Amino acid sequence: MRMYDCISSKKAGRELSGEEIEYIVRGFTSGEIPDYQMSAFLMAVCLKGMTEQETLSLTMAMAKSGDMLDLSPISGKKADKHSTGGVGDKTTLIVGPIVASLGVAVAKMSGRGLGHTGGTIDKLESFPGFQTGLSEEAFFSQVNKIKLAVIAQTANLAPADKKIYALRDVTATVDNMSLIASSIMSKKLAAGADVIVLDVKAGSGAFMKTKEDAIALAEMMTKIGNGAGRQTCAVVTDMSQPLGYCIGNILEVQEAIEALHGKGAKDLMDASYTLAAQMLLGAGRAVDFKSGYELAETAVKDGSAFEKFCEFIAAQGGDVSYAREPEKFPQAAVKREVRAKKDGYIGAMQTEEIGLASLVLGAGRETKESSVDYSAGIRMCIKTGDFVAKGDIIALLYAGNEAKAAAAEERFLAAITLSEEPVEKSSHVLAIL
Numbered sequence: 001m002r003m004y005d006c007i008s009s010k011k012a013g014r015e016l017s018g019e020e021i022e023y024i025v026r027g028f029t030s031g032e033i034p035d036y037q038m039s040a041f042l043m044a045v046c047l048k049g050m051t052e053q054e055t056l057s058l059t060m061a062m063a064k065s066g067d068m069l070d071l072s073p074i075s076g077k078k079a080d081k082h083s084t085g086g087v088g089d090k091t092t093l094i095v096g097p098i099v100a101s102l103g104v105a106v107a108k109m110s111g112r113g114l115g116h117t118g119g120t121i122d123k124l125e126s127f128p129g130f131q132t133g134l135s136e137e138a139f140f141s142q143v144n145k146i147k148l149a150v151i152a153q154t155a156n157l158a159p160a161d162k163k164i165y166a167l168r169d170v171t172a173t174v175d176n177m178s179l180i181a182s183s184i185m186s187k188k189l190a191a192g193a194d195v196i197v198l199d200v201k202a203g204s205g206a207f208m209k210t211k212e213d214a215i216a217l218a219e220m221m222t223k224i225g226n227g228a229g230r231q232t233c234a235v236v237t238d239m240s241q242p243l244g245y246c247i248g249n250i251l252e253v254q255e256a257i258e259a260l261h262g263k264g265a266k267d268l269m270d271a272s273y274t275l276a277a278q279m280l281l282g283a284g285r286a287v288d289f290k291s292g293y294e295l296a297e298t299a300v301k302d303g304s305a306f307e308k309f310c311e312f313i314a315a316q317g318g319d320v321s322y323a324r325e326p327e328k329f330p331q332a333a334v335k336r337e338v339r340a341k342k343d344g345y346i347g348a349m350q351t352e353e354i355g356l357a358s359l360v361l362g363a364g365r366e367t368k369e370s371s372v373d374y375s376a377g378i379r380m381c382i383k384t385g386d387f388v389a390k391g392d393i394i395a396l397l398y399a400g401n402e403a404k405a406a407a408a409e410e411r412f413l414a415a416i417t418l419s420e421e422p423v424e425k426s427s428h429v430l431a432i433l
């Protein structure tokens with residue numbers, strides 16, 4: 001087999017066999033296939049597309065390029081959720097404890113933030129002492145004991161994806177649906193859960209800008225998951241504005257704690273209950289979506305989800321007093337008020353730009369090596385459709401110094417549009433597949 005022939009076939013729009021795709025993934029991961037040939041192949045995929053069978057083969061080849069986690073030492077069905085990436089998305093911190101408090105095992109690997117999106121691991125590390133690098137044995141034992149553990153993705157989880165993603169990033173080949181679907185699903189399949197609930201984002205802060213494209217991506221990923229023998233479903237949610245009100249590690253942890261006390265923003269609560277309901281349904285803990293949703297609401301209302309959260313933070317070495325008294329978290333040195341420049345209704349938001357403003361404040365990572373400022377971020381006071389008068393505070397920016405806050409303010413204001421006409425408030429959950 002020759003890489004030249006594979007590139008040539010794809011350029012002509014032909015379907016590659018499973019063996020050819022395995023050859024490409026294996027060869028590129030081992031270093032036998034050079035970057036320039038892989039780049040040509042990825043571009044041919046972007047221009048000619050991949051069939052369902054090719055996408056499944058690519059996913060499986062990438063998943064098997066490293067460790068395939070065997071979660072069988074954990075009893076019962078293991079449920080996982082995955083978001084395709086958004087701004088202000090702290091749902092794992094809420095959904096994990098809800099589902100675990102209802103007896104379903106959540107053995108989760110999460111990532112760190114990169115670019116405009118945040119990561120669950122950074123948020124959890126806001127707790128002094130919290131450990132994200134448990135041994136496999138400790139990970140299994142914690143889930144068996146308390147039903148919930150969240151650890152950082154191990155280095156050998158789908159290494160082919162890591163290498164291919166780095167190349168896609170610099171060759172303008174990120175935005176192909178088959179490549180996105182196989183990248184995400186390879187990691188999910190390697191992480192071993194029986195039940196996978198995907199939260200596919202649509203809008204200005206997401207890879208998929210329209211609901212239609214997000215549904216198509218969701219359908220592709222659920223087919224891959226089910227085709228690989230995992231029970232997979234998807235929820236399409238709105239990312240045309242940040243989820244909830246807070247962006248930034250400590251701010252999001254504090255908002256998640258409020259949500260676990262039942263006092264979260266409407267969109268955040270709806271997203272969390274919907275995802276939890278799908279996980280409960282998939283794991284057989286709920287008979288239908290409605291009863292799953294109600295079970296999730298009850299777990300928040302009766303305090304069991306919050307108690308599970310505290311148990312989880314303590315089990316991984318975190319100082320749980322911060323969960324019980326979230327005002328203990330350190331505050332940023334600078335707190336800057338952003339005010340509306342005129343009267344109007346909050347219209348379209350450039351959500352990715354808002355994520356980048358929080359990066360400027362220090363909340364995120366520009367590169368994998370960057371360090372994060374846990375107390376930096378944005379507390380928004382508005383949602384799309386709200387009316388604001390000139391001079392009203394629309395957001396609070398938290399930063400380590402004035403220069404960062406000033407730079408972020410400019411960026412933040414440019415990302416918000418004010419309309420003279422009323423703007424309709426849309427629902428957060430756009431589709432359930």
Ligand code: URA
Pocket residue numbers: 084085165174179180181183184207
């Ligand atoms: N997230 C991933 O892990 N891979 C992609 O290709 C896009 C989003």
